[in-house]
Amino acid sequence: MSDLLTDDEIEAQLPEGWERKGEEIVRVFEFDSYLPGVGFASAVGGLAEDAWHHPEITITWGEVEVRLTTHDAGGITEKDIDLAERCNGIYD
Ligand SMILES: C[C@H](O)[C@H](O)[C@H]1CNC2=NC(N)=NC(=O)C2=N1
Secondary structure, X not given: OOOOOOHHHHHHHOOOOOEEEOOEEEEEEEOOOHHHHHHHHHHHHHHHHHHOOOOEEEEEOOEEEXXXXXXXXXXXXXXXXXXXXXXXXXOO
């Protein structure tokens, strides 16, 4: 099981555009319209399956919110940071 990160570790490792909200890290990715967000969400799903680590994804017009936490650990771990960085990596 992944170890929980400390508050300082989380703040130090938060990837660009992400913020901590309680026991989750969250980013809202912005798009010009609806379908690009749908495509991005699908790609995030692929990253999640590759990592076997699954975010909560909310698609609205022009925005995709991605929320990450490690359920097995009850909080934020390296798995969340790593997947957040991978999400940033596919965001144009
Ligand atoms: C049963 C399955 O291995 C677990 O649910 C995995 C898969 N995806 C997961 N995703 C997230 N966000 N946290 C987990 O602890 C987790 N664990």
